[in-house]
Amino acid sequence: PARRILAHAAAVTACLAFVWWIRQPAEQPKTTPVFVAVVGHLNGITGPKNFQPGQAIATGELEIKGGLLELKFFNAATVTLQGPARLELRSMDRLVLHHGRLAARVPESAIGFTVETPAGKIIDLGTEFGVNVRADGSMETHVFEGEVDVALPRQSTRRLTAGTALNVSIAG
Numbered sequence: 001p002a003r004r005i006l007a008h009a010a011a012v013t014a015c016l017a018f019v020w021w022i023r024q025p026a027e028q029p030k031t032t033p034v035f036v037a038v039v040g041h042l043n044g045i046t047g048p049k050n051f052q053p054g055q056a057i058a059t060g061e062l063e064i065k066g067g068l069l070e071l072k073f074f075n076a077a078t079v080t081l082q083g084p085a086r087l088e089l090r091s092m093d094r095l096v097l098h099h100g101r102l103a104a105r106v107p108e109s110a111i112g113f114t115v116e117t118p119a120g121k122i123i124d125l126g127t128e129f130g131v132n133v134r135a136d137g138s139m140e141t142h143v144f145e146g147e148v149d150v151a152l153p154r155q156s157t158r159r160l161t162a163g164t165a166l167n168v169s170i171a172g
Contacts, residue, residue, distance in 0.1 A: 033058035036092040040070030040078065047083065059089045064100075075110040077124075079103070099137075103130045103144075119168040120152040127162075137170035 035056040044067035045051055051069060064083035071079045075092045085100020096116040106113045106124040113124040118137035122129065127146025133139045141150060142165040150166055151157045160166055 033060075034091075035074075036089055037071040037073045037079075040072045041068070041080075042070070043068040045069055045083070057089065059091065061086070061088050063087075073110070073113075075113070077104060077106045077110040077113045079105075097131060097133050099133045099135055101130065101132045104128065119170050120150055123149040123151060123157075125149065129160075138168060140167045141165060 035058050037057045039051050039053055039055040039057060042051055042053060045064055046066040047064040049063070057071060062081075063086040064081060066083040069081045069083070071081065073079070073092045077093070079095070080103045081087065082101040082103075085102070086098045087100070087102075088096040088098070090096060093110060093112055094114045094116070098118070102115070104113065104115065104124065105128045106126060108126045111124060111126045115122045115124075115131050117131065117133045117139045119133075119139040122131055122141050125147040127148055128144040129146075129148050130142045130144065131139060132141075141148065141160065143160045143162050145162050147159055147161050149157045149159055150168070152168060158166065
């Protein structure tokens with residue numbers, strides 16, 4: 001009888017241990033950062049993070065309080081950000097500018113480079129352009145060279161050419 005009780009106790013303990021083990025939260029896989037650009041020139045940068053020329057920049061949020069920060073994307077596009085500004089790097093051909101100013105130089109090899117804003121998207125067609133997103137979410141886009149498409153919510157896409165600009169409120 002003692003062996004039988006011990007065998008049952010061991011079986012119950014094994015079952016309880018198995019149930020406990022199953023209910024443990026799965027360990028979250030560690031994600032490897034996806035680097036999309038490197039820091040180029042810097043001028044008077046202030047902000048929560050220190051940047052160094054040649055520093056690799058991964059996808060994610062990026063913010064500067066003041067100064068100029070040049071990002072050289074791995075697809076050959078170059079973006080110069082003027083602070084104060086906050087953006088999110090999504091990939092080497094797509095970013096979201098929440099507020100601030102940027103100028104982009106996009107060679108033919110990077111056509112399709114997209115800057116998303118609260119008011120719409122600017123899709124590059126191999127050009128140089130600037131974007132200013134104000135605190136209220138409105139944006140202004142200037143095309144210095146080449147062409148861009150501006151996609152606005154609930155409206156048709158507009159093509160802007162060199163020397164033209166578009167000012168868009170958050171309502172479109």
